[in-house]
Amino acid sequence: MVPEIGDSVSKARIEALTDGVFAIVMTLLVLDIVVPHLSHSEASTELVKRLLGLWPTFLGYASSFIILGFFWIGHDSQFHYIKRVNRTLLWITIFYLMFIALIPFSTSLLGVYQDQQISVIIYGANLTISLCWNYLHWWYATKDHRSVDSDLDPILITVLSRRYLVGIIIFLVAIAISFVNIHLSLVLYIGAPLYYLIPVQKHKSWTWFTKNK
Amino acid sequence: MVPEIGDSVSKARIEALTDGVFAIVMTLLVLDIVVPHLSHSEASTELVKRLLGLWPTFLGYASSFIILGFFWIGHDSQFHYIKRVNRTLLWITIFYLMFIALIPFSTSLLGVYQDQQISVIIYGANLTISLCWNYLHWWYATKDHRSVDSDLDPILITVLSRRYLVGIIIFLVAIAISFVNIHLSLVLYIGAPLYYLIPVQKHKSWTWFTKNK
Amino acid sequence: MVPEIGDSVSKARIEALTDGVFAIVMTLLVLDIVVPHLSHSEASTELVKRLLGLWPTFLGYASSFIILGFFWIGHDSQFHYIKRVNRTLLWITIFYLMFIALIPFSTSLLGVYQDQQISVIIYGANLTISLCWNYLHWWYATKDHRSVDSDLDPILITVLSRRYLVGIIIFLVAIAISFVNIHLSLVLYIGAPLYYLIPVQKHKSWTWFTKNK
Amino acid sequence: MVPEIGDSVSKARIEALTDGVFAIVMTLLVLDIVVPHLSHSEASTELVKRLLGLWPTFLGYASSFIILGFFWIGHDSQFHYIKRVNRTLLWITIFYLMFIALIPFSTSLLGVYQDQQISVIIYGANLTISLCWNYLHWWYATKDHRSVDSDLDPILITVLSRRYLVGIIIFLVAIAISFVNIHLSLVLYIGAPLYYLIPVQKHKSWTWFTKNK
Numbered sequence: 001m002v003p004e005i006g007d008s009v010s011k012a013r014i015e016a017l018t019d020g021v022f023a024i025v026m027t028l029l030v031l032d033i034v035v036p037h038l039s040h041s042e043a044s045t046e047l048v049k050r051l052l053g054l055w056p057t058f059l060g061y062a063s064s065f066i067i068l069g070f071f072w073i074g075h076d077s078q079f080h081y082i083k084r085v086n087r088t089l090l091w092i093t094i095f096y097l098m099f100i101a102l103i104p105f106s107t108s109l110l111g112v113y114q115d116q117q118i119s120v121i122i123y124g125a126n127l128t129i130s131l132c133w134n135y136l137h138w139w140y141a142t143k144d145h146r147s148v149d150s151d152l153d154p155i156l157i158t159v160l161s162r163r164y165l166v167g168i169i170i171f172l173v174a175i176a177i178s179f180v181n182i183h184l185s186l187v188l189y190i191g192a193p194l195y196y197l198i199p200v201q202k203h204k205s206w207t208w209f210t211k212n213k
Numbered sequence: 214m215v216p217e218i219g220d221s222v223s224k225a226r227i228e229a230l231t232d233g234v235f236a237i238v239m240t241l242l243v244l245d246i247v248v249p250h251l252s253h254s255e256a257s258t259e260l261v262k263r264l265l266g267l268w269p270t271f272l273g274y275a276s277s278f279i280i281l282g283f284f285w286i287g288h289d290s291q292f293h294y295i296k297r298v299n300r301t302l303l304w305i306t307i308f309y310l311m312f313i314a315l316i317p318f319s320t321s322l323l324g325v326y327q328d329q330q331i332s333v334i335i336y337g338a339n340l341t342i343s344l345c346w347n348y349l350h351w352w353y354a355t356k357d358h359r360s361v362d363s364d365l366d367p368i369l370i371t372v373l374s375r376r377y378l379v380g381i382i383i384f385l386v387a388i389a390i391s392f393v394n395i396h397l398s399l400v401l402y403i404g405a406p407l408y409y410l411i412p413v414q415k416h417k418s419w420t421w422f423t424k425n426k
Numbered sequence: 427m428v429p430e431i432g433d434s435v436s437k438a439r440i441e442a443l444t445d446g447v448f449a450i451v452m453t454l455l456v457l458d459i460v461v462p463h464l465s466h467s468e469a470s471t472e473l474v475k476r477l478l479g480l481w482p483t484f485l486g487y488a489s490s491f492i493i494l495g496f497f498w499i500g501h502d503s504q505f506h507y508i509k510r511v512n513r514t515l516l517w518i519t520i521f522y523l524m525f526i527a528l529i530p531f532s533t534s535l536l537g538v539y540q541d542q543q544i545s546v547i548i549y550g551a552n553l554t555i556s557l558c559w560n561y562l563h564w565w566y567a568t569k570d571h572r573s574v575d576s577d578l579d580p581i582l583i584t585v586l587s588r589r590y591l592v593g594i595i596i597f598l599v600a601i602a603i604s605f606v607n608i609h610l611s612l613v614l615y616i617g618a619p620l621y622y623l624i625p626v627q628k629h630k631s632w633t634w635f636t637k638n639k
Numbered sequence: 640m641v642p643e644i645g646d647s648v649s650k651a652r653i654e655a656l657t658d659g660v661f662a663i664v665m666t667l668l669v670l671d672i673v674v675p676h677l678s679h680s681e682a683s684t685e686l687v688k689r690l691l692g693l694w695p696t697f698l699g700y701a702s703s704f705i706i707l708g709f710f711w712i713g714h715d716s717q718f719h720y721i722k723r724v725n726r727t728l729l730w731i732t733i734f735y736l737m738f739i740a741l742i743p744f745s746t747s748l749l750g751v752y753q754d755q756q757i758s759v760i761i762y763g764a765n766l767t768i769s770l771c772w773n774y775l776h777w778w779y780a781t782k783d784h785r786s787v788d789s790d791l792d793p794i795l796i797t798v799l800s801r802r803y804l805v806g807i808i809i810f811l812v813a814i815a816i817s818f819v820n821i822h823l824s825l826v827l828y829i830g831a832p833l834y835y836l837i838p839v840q841k842h843k844s845w846t847w848f849t850k851n852k
Contacts, residue, residue, distance in 0.1 A: 013232055013289055019439055020236025020662075023446025026527060027454065028240065033531045035538050048544050051535075062524065069520040073513070076439055087286070094282040098275065101240045108248045109264075118261050226658055226715055233449075233662025241666065300712070307708040311701065314666045321674045322690075331687050445652055449659025453667065453740045461747045474757050477748075488737065495733040499726070502652055 009085045014093055021097045022072050028104045029061050032111055057111045063190045064107040067127065070193045071100060074134050077160070082147045089141060096133035102126055117178050120185050124175040127189065128168055135164035166195060222298045227306055234310045235285050241317045242277055245324055246270050270324045276403045277320040280340065283406045284313060287347050290373070295360045302354055309346035315339055330391050333398050337388040340402065341381060348377035379408060435511045440519055447523045448498050454530045455490055458537055459483050483537045489616045490533040493553065496619045497526060500560050503586070508573045515567055522559035528552055546608050550601040550615060554594060561590035592621060648724045653732055660736045661711050667743045668703055671750055672696050696750045702829050703746040706766065709832045710739060713773050716799070721786045728780055735772035741765055756817050759824050763814040766828065767807060774803035805834060 036050040075096075082089070106119075106126040113119040141147040142157045174188035249263040288309075295302070319332075319339040326332040354360040355370045387401035462476040501522075508515070532545075532552040539545040567573040568583045600614035675689040714735075721728070745758075745765040752758040780786040781796045813827035 008293075009286070010289055010293065013228060015439060016229065016232040016442065017236055017285065019442040020233055020446055020659075021240055023443055023659075024237055024240040024450055026523065027447055027450040028243070030454070030527050030531050033528075035531070035534050038539075043539055043542055047539060047542055051544065051548070061528075065524045065527070066520070069517065072443065072520075073435070073516065076436055080434075080436065090286065091282065094279070094285075097239065098278045101243050101278070102246075102274075105243050105246045105248070112248050113251075113256055113260060116256055116260055118264065122264070221719075222712070223715055223719070226654060229655065229658040230662055230711065233446075233659055234666055236446075237663055237666040241669070303712065304708065307705070307711075310665065311704045314669050314704070315672075315700075318669050318672045318674070325674050326677075326682055326686060329682055329686050331690065335690070441652060442655065445655040446659055449656055450663055452736065453660055453663040456667070456740050456744050459741075459744045461744070461751050464752075469752055469755055473752060473755050477757065477761070487741075491737045491740070492733070495730070498656065498733075499648070499729065502649055506647075506649065 009087060009090045011079065011082070011085050014085055014090060015079060018075055018093065018097065019072075021101055022068060025101055025103055026065055026068050029064055029107060032104065032108045033057050033061060056114050060107045060111040060114075064103055067189075067193055068100070068103065070196055071130060071134065073196075074164075078134075078138055078141065081149070081152055081156075082141050083149060084147050086147070089137065089147060092133055092137045092140060096130060096137060099126060099130040099133060103130075114186075115182065117182055120178040120182050121175055124171055124178065124185070124189060128171040128175065131164060131168050131171065135161065135168065138164060163196065167192065170195060222300060222303045224292065224295070224298050227298055227303060228292060231288055231306065231310065232285075234314060235281060235288075238314055238316055239278055239281050242274050242320060245317065245321045246274060269327050273320045273324040273327075277316055280402075280406055281313070281316065283409055284343060284347070286409075287377075291347075291351055291354065294362070294365055294369075295354050296362060297360045299360070302350065302360060305346055305350045305353060309343060309350060312339060312343040312346060316343075327399070328395065330395055333391040333395050334388055337384055337391065337398070337402060341384040341388065344377060344381050344384065348374065348381065351377060376409065380405065383408060435513060435516045437505065437508070437511050440511055440516060441505060444501055444519065444523065447527060448494060448501075451527055451529055452491055452494050455487050455533060458530065458534045459487060482540050486533045486537040486540075490529055493615075493619055494526070494529065496622055497556060497560070499622075500590075504560075504564055504567065507575070507578055507582075508567050509575060510573050512573070515563065515573060518559055518563045518566060522556060522563060525552060525556040525559060529556075540612075541608065543604050543608055546604040546611050547601055550597055550604065550611070553615065554597040554601065557590060557594050557597065561587065561594065564590060589622065593618065596621065648726060648729045650718065650721070650724050653724055653729060654718060657714055657732065657736065658711075660740060661707060664740055664742055665704055665707050668700050668746060671743065671747045672700060695753050699746045699750040699753075703742055706828075706832055707739070707742065709835055710769060710773070712835075713803075717773075717777055717780065720788070720791060720795075721780050722788060723786045725786070728776065728786060731772055731776045731779060735769060735776065738765060738769040738772060742769075753825070754821065756821055759817040759821050760814055763810055763817065763824070763828060767810040767814065770803060770807050770810065774800065774807065777803060802835065806831065809834060 033054060036047065036054075038046055038050065103126060106123040110119045110123045138157075138160060142152070142161075145152060148157075170188065170192045174185045174192065177188060178185035246267060249260065249267075251259050251263065316339060319336040323332045323336045351370075351373060355365070355374075358365060361370075383401065383405045387398050387405065390401060391398035459480060462473065462480075464472050464476065529552060532549040536545045536549045564583075564586060568578070568587075571578060574583075596614065596618045600611050600618065603614060604611035672693060675686065675693075677685050677689065742765060745762040749758045749762045777796075777799060781791070781800075784791060787796075809827065809831040813824050813831065816827060817824035
């Protein structure tokens with residue numbers, strides 16, 4: 001008999017590829033922080049001022065690093081429950097990584113043009129789309145318990161889904177706010193991940209879901 | 214007795230090296246999307262236009278990322294069946310990776326000179342040669358069932374081989390077309406991977422092969 | 427029953443992310459050593475002199491590489507004893523990596539402005555803060571034997587803690603010295619890691635700790 | 640009892656760090672191949688010529704990639720026999736990686752100044768020193784069967800040692816030749832790895848060693 005051709009994919013290798021991309025993206029962010037070029041005589045008087053002037057770049061570095069941390073945890077959490085990976089899931093991961101790998105660009109754009117709405121929108125869109133792929137990944141994997149254990153609690157599935165959706169909504173609101181106030185929008189981007197620090201409350205979510213489903 | 218010296222190679226480490234190279238190549242592609250340099254006053258009027266003008270670079274980024282996704286899957290599929298790796302197979306992988314690691318260069322070249330035939334040819338040649346090494350890897354590994362299980366179905370071996378060959382032919386045709394129409398050639402590069410989304414049809418391929426062998 | 431949601435994190439993947447970041451940071455350091463640009467005629471007479479003039483960059487490369495080696499060993503040692511990883515520990519690692527990934531910037535700054543106190547302070551601060559996160563990681567993991575085996579010897583825990591603290595103190599002293607003499611400060615940065623080459627003396631530390639606790 | 644503190648190091652993580660560094664170094668080499676900058680009108684007539692003019696860079700890319708392949712295999716072979724890793728071995732690996740990570744610099748230097756003896760010497764010195772660390776690693780690991788199985792055949796140990804020594808000698812000769820003829824020197828660098836393709840002949844080497852020891 002011909003074995004099933006190529007639909008199952010090694011989970012370990014997808015994790016390796018993902019960890020590799022995250023490690024590189026996180027590290028590439030530093031290339032954006034450029035050492036100022038000053039002549040020897042200028043350096044003694046100007047260097048400190050110039051370095052302090054880099055604060056938006058440092059802030060961008062820190063927020064993107066932390067946001068990437070949240071994304072990485074999101075991926076790790078899913079793979080905690082996902083037992084089998086097929087081609088479709090793999091492609092969702094590849095498209096997800098395609099947007100994750102764009103984050104150094106959007107961060108850099110925001111660092112240079114932090115007062116331009118278009119940079120704020122692009123940065124937000126990049127995060128939103130990444131999160132959408134993440135959500136799609138979870139939705140596809142758990143639909144009919146396709147790639148997770150058949151006895152995985154449906155509540156857990158919905159609770160995690162909701163967490164992605166809330167994140168997406170927060171980012172969309174932040175993008176909308178950029179039309180009114182760019183700085184508020186930026187505050188929301190940096191603040192959004194805090195939502196994920198709220199521990200999941202089991203019973204509350206149970207009620208919430210039985211009421212809404 | 215002297216143990217056999219150094220001909221067997223750790224499969225796990227080749228996978229790690231390959232995943233590392235792919236993760237980096239995928240991520241390096243982003244370095245090609247350069248944030249435009251504008252003065253403060255220009256930025257408010259020009260930035261959007263300049264960013265929209267980056268579309269060929271973004272398109273190049275996306276297609277190369279997706280094509281790398283297909284290549285990665287191709288490597289993963291082979292290692293699903295390959296059980297033992299010897300030095301020759303490893304060297305084929307290293308030459309394969311040498312051309313995979315060139316993709317950021319060809320993509321960059323195509324992004325800058327998308328109207329020059331030479332860029333179209335080089336990009337196509339890079340993909341074709343990479344695929345040839347991939348095919349050679351599979352051919353060498355399955356010849357006399359050298360590195361695969363002895364009961365691996367010969368049909369599966371041939372079906373996978375054919376998939377590589379069809380890909381190589383499509384890329385060669387795309388290169389040939391560049392002499393007539395560069396844009397058609399580019400469309401074919403981007404469209405070629407779609408071939409690999411066609412699920413393998415078992416019985417049809419069986420007939421095809423018994424008729425042709 | 428709802429399984430515990432997302433608090434446990436895969437130890438293997440944190441190690442993979444960490445190893446990835448370290449590998450990239452170590453390798454990015456080389457991008458700082460720029461090949462001099464000389465005309466053909468200048469090259470024959472000037473190239474050697476120019477390459478010799480790169481010595482501070484080479485020295486910076488070597489010291490940062492070695493210091494990263496010590497940090498990597500420090501992480502590996504901890505994970506030798508840590509058995510379970512939760513979200514808090516993971517976040518400490520992410521913040522730790524955020525400062526590790528800054529080292530190419532501080533190294534580059536020091537390479538260009540090795541005679542400016544601010545570069546010496548930033549380089550030292552980068553190392554100190556990284557080490558602090560490292561120490562915090564160990565402290566959190568071993569508090570009430572949270573993430574280590576319950577029978578892990580408390581002395582070992584304290585001995586390792588002390589080693590982090592001594593390192594932090596050395597770096598702080600080096601920063602303080604930069605107000606008096608920059609070169610002495612640099613010598614101390616490069617010399618500090620030597621402390622970690624001293625093998626741990628069991629009985630001495632035992633006495634030391636029983637006396638101090 | 641206090642457990643032995645921190646002298647044993649995770650073999651899997653050293654392999655991960657090494658594979659990461661090699662994957663990045665191999666991929667960074669491509670950054671050296673810079674897309675030529677030409678105006679739209681120049682491109683149609685000049686691009687092909689300019690790309691052909693990049694041949695020394697492509698040659699440098701290919702040879703460094705292949706040489707890194709040999710180094711990677713050398714590391715993999717050693718770890719095939721090495722069962723335990725201690726701190727000293729780890730430090731040898733870190734110093735080894737420090738020189739491996741310099742290869743993109745030496746390659747780049749050679750690409751720009753391929754007619755200057757100093758570039759030829761630096762490239763050769765980089766390879767020689769890397770190989771020396773590799774040899775030292777094997778020597779330390781096998782001394783008194785420190786890190787290998789106690790029944791590992793001493794002949795195998797010596798045969799592998801000899802292979803490192805011959806490589807070191809070839810590279811040293813190539814450096815010496817650069818004082819007479821730079822091109823001959825370069826040919827030798829590229830040709831040297833071919834030595835490692837010669838399969839180890841068991842009985843011949845046996846005789847060789849019994850005669851010389």
